[in-house]
Amino acid sequence: MTAPTEQLDWWRQGEEHLGTALGRLTDEELAGPSLLPGWTRAHVLAHLVRTADATADLLTGARTGVRTPVPGSDEARDAEAATAALPPGELRAAVLAATQRLAAAVRELPDQAWSAQVSTRPGHDLPAADLPWLRAREVWVHSVDLDAGIGFADVPDDVLAAVVDDVFRRWDARDVVPDVALFAGDREWGTGALAVAGTLPAVTAWITGRGDGADLQADGPLPSLAPWA
Known part of the structure; x- marks a missing residue:
């Protein structure tokens, strides 16, 4: 297996995007609310620090063959x-x-x-090649959560489509896929009875819980969505 070139490009661009979002915030604004309920912008940034460190540890383990123990939830929460x-x-x-x-x-x-x-958590192993995407997804989505004047419309379409793919995979693994057929341009997800359409940024915001779907078109009332992360 070779390096995941496309995912690495998304990750590098995402880290730069995060830097742009952070640079738009004053020190005083870091203590203010993010778009995630109950999280300040500082908490979002702390979470990104922890996940960057965890990803670096996993890649180091892939290189050396020595696995770093995965922190428990209490330990991770205290560190954040x-x-x-x-x-x-x-x-x-x-x-x-x-x-x-x-x-x-x-x-x-x-x-x-x-x-x-x-191992990203006990009992959940995956190839190291999957890690750049997991980190890319974090930095792109949480850059929006920082509420620094950057939205999903500022995220590349291929990254947005990959986020939507990821959400549907996670829903499918838990058997909680909503009864929708979701359309964004020439892209389509799901085979449900309710047709829902919109721009790719609007679709991504809705299914990740960052939008109420008011800017989407649908044949009927939008369903409640299961958490995806």
Whole structure:
């Protein structure tokens, strides 16, 4: 297995996009609410620091063959809370440092190591080649959550389509796919009875819980959607 070139490109672009979003926020605004209920912008950034560090650890394990234990949920939550409480300058530095550690782990990974199995949580193994997409999805979606004047319309169409693909895969794995046929341009997801159509940014916002679907067209009332992440 070789390096996942397309996903790595999405990840690099996403990290730059995150930097743009962060650069638009003042220090005072970091303590303000994000678009995620109950989360401040600082909490979103702290979560991105933790996931960058976790991804870097997994890639290092793929390279060295030594697995880093996956932190428990309580440990991860405490680490996020501590990072979110940092002074604004230190929080910004933590975001940059975590991104740089992750970039270094990607650079150091030889091609053959992309096929190594890593564990993102107990009992859930996947090839290292899947990690760039998981991180890319995080940075693109959470850049929107920072509410810094950046929305899904600023995300490349191929990334948005991949996010929608990902959501439907996750729903399918849990047998909670809504009874819809979802259309965005020439793209289609689902085979349900209710036809729902809209722009790709509007569709992505709705199915990820970042929009109420008011800007979509449908044959009837929109259903409630199961969480996807």
